[in-house]
Amino acid sequence: MTGNDSSASPGAEDPRPGDPDIAGTAGNPIPHLDGNAAAGPLWELFRLDVIAAIGRCKHCGAVRAFGEASVYADGPGMVVRCTSCEGVLLRLVETPTSFWLDVSGLSYLQIDRES
């Protein structure tokens, strides 16, 4: 007999990340920028100003201006996430010879024609 019941020890902490797809935790979020941070690289690719473009998130259906999205640029490449659900909208990686662009998180992107 041990008599040791530690099932409710008040000092034990078990930090669990809420979303394994996002490395940051509630107390230690990953620093990010707004959608304007993606303007330069996307301009280089398409010669389009996407900041005012309206995009629909494929994950939650939110329809927002691209400039409102969260941009994570600390990794190798850039990840743009929905501000409503944090789903990945767009990923962009630049290499010396290529751009790799994944827009599978966007149902559509509505870009106004310049008048």
Ligand SMILES: [Zn+2]
């Ligand atoms: Zn979303």
